[in-house]
Amino acid sequence: MNEPIKEFTSSIPFWQPRVIPLELEQASDEQLDAMKVTVSNTKIGEYTLVLALDPETLQQRTPLFNGIMYGRGGLSRAETELGAVAASVVNRCIYCAAVHANRYSQLTKDESVMDSIFTDGEDADLDERQKALLGFATKLSKCPSEATRSDVERLVDNGLSMGEILDLVLSASLFGWANRLMHVLGDPLHQD
Amino acid sequence: MDIFETIVAKASGISADSPLAGALSLRSDILHLTENSHEASLRPNHPGGLSHAERAGLACRIAKRNNEETLARHYESLFSVGSHALADTDFEGGHDTRIKAILRHTDLVTLNPKDVKAEDVSALKSAGLNDADIVRLSELIAFIAYQIRVVTGLRLMAQVA
Numbered sequence: 001m002n003e004p005i006k007e008f009t010s011s012i013p014f015w016q017p018r019v020i021p022l023e024l025e026q027a028s029d030e031q032l033d034a035m036k037v038t039v040s041n042t043k044i045g046e047y048t049l050v051l052a053l054d055p056e057t058l059q060q061r062t063p064l065f066n067g068i069m070y071g072r073g074g075l076s077r078a079e080t081e082l083g084a085v086a087a088s089v090v091n092r093c094i095y096c097a098a099v100h101a102n103r104y105s106q107l108t109k110d111e112s113v114m115d116s117i118f119t120d121g122e123d124a125d126l127d128e129r130q131k132a133l134l135g136f137a138t139k140l141s142k143c144p145s146e147a148t149r150s151d152v153e154r155l156v157d158n159g160l161s162m163g164e165i166l167d168l169v170l171s172a173s174l175f176g177w178a179n180r181l182m183h184v185l186g187d188p189l190h191q192d
Numbered sequence: 193m194d195i196f197e198t199i200v201a202k203a204s205g206i207s208a209d210s211p212l213a214g215a216l217s218l219r220s221d222i223l224h225l226t227e228n229s230h231e232a233s234l235r236p237n238h239p240g241g242l243s244h245a246e247r248a249g250l251a252c253r254i255a256k257r258n259n260e261e262t263l264a265r266h267y268e269s270l271f272s273v274g275s276h277a278l279a280d281t282d283f284e285g286g287h288d289t290r291i292k293a294i295l296r297h298t299d300l301v302t303l304n305p306k307d308v309k310a311e312d313v314s315a316l317k318s319a320g321l322n323d324a325d326i327v328r329l330s331e332l333i334a335f336i337a338y339q340i341r342v343v344t345g346l347r348l349m350a351q352v353a
Contacts, residue, residue, distance in 0.1 A: 018314075054327045
């Protein structure tokens with residue numbers, strides 16, 4: 001039997017929804033419109049079909065997600081992914097953590113950072129800038145937030161501009177949102 | 193819409209003459225989409241089985257769970273009949289099975305998302321929520337978690353900028 005994955009992994013799991021996804025043939029015009037923002041029309045994933053049950057939020061969320069993760073300028077792509085992973089570790093979203101750890105490792109061509117975060121969490125053996133990014137994003141992801149002014153000062157001390165810090169806030173916050181969908185509405189399973 | 197009139201900018205106290213105005217302006221698209229998401233989560237055209245009044249009450253409850261008083265007051269400004277009880281963090285739903293399940297789930301996903309299991313989603317179904325309403329509730333809880341963190345982060349940045 002395929003049990004849900006409980007431990008962090010860099011292998012991207014299969015996501016099995018806990019609710020019944022929309023059937024594409026039954027989609028309303030509003031639902032079709034909300035879904036096509038993300039996907040080429042060839043294949044729509046289960047996750048999108050689940051979120052399409054509430055098309056009004058999906059319609060806004062997709063461009064918002066893409067804007068934060070792939071917007072021009074500001075924080076580097078890899079460091080934006082680090083914010084996403086920090087939140088996903090706090091919220092223990094195995095699926096999001098795997099996807100975004102993978103992107104980070106591909107962008108930096110270095111798997112050791114994510115291996116260390118998956119093993120040691122906040123205490124991972126990283127360089128000072130990485131520690132400052134991970135520390136702030138981790139604390140902001142708690143409920144209530146544990147982030148303080150000194151965590152922001154530490155980012156500044158490590159060379160981050162206010163624009164870059166804003167992008168880190170957005171990426172960690174976005175995964176406070178994404179994790180609460182992905183981890184709540186489905187189970188991560190091993191790919192067969 | 194002026195980005196400094198968005199809920200996020202106002203709640204974090206950032207105005208056009210703030211040192212963070214420039215950084216915020218570079219992400220004006222994100223601020224607009226955040227505002228649109230707020231409308232889609234709190235005041236959707238098709239609320240389904242989760243009324244506007246319930247959404248405002250739950251949003252306020254979530255803000256209180258995060259000790260976020262400014263946003264709690266903002267969500268209170270959206271209250272209508274039925275919101276108040278849901279925003280009371282001492283209220284667990286009384287004898288109303290549906291409300292009880294919604295409040296339990298809202299608190300769990302807000303405070304301890306890592307502990308959510310398949311049974312927690314089944315419990316919503318048992319209490320009468322259909323799949324679309326479960327997604328609507330999830331989007332609301334998740335969006336508020338995001339909006340609160342953006343405001344918290346901006347406020348800390350403003351102390352340093």
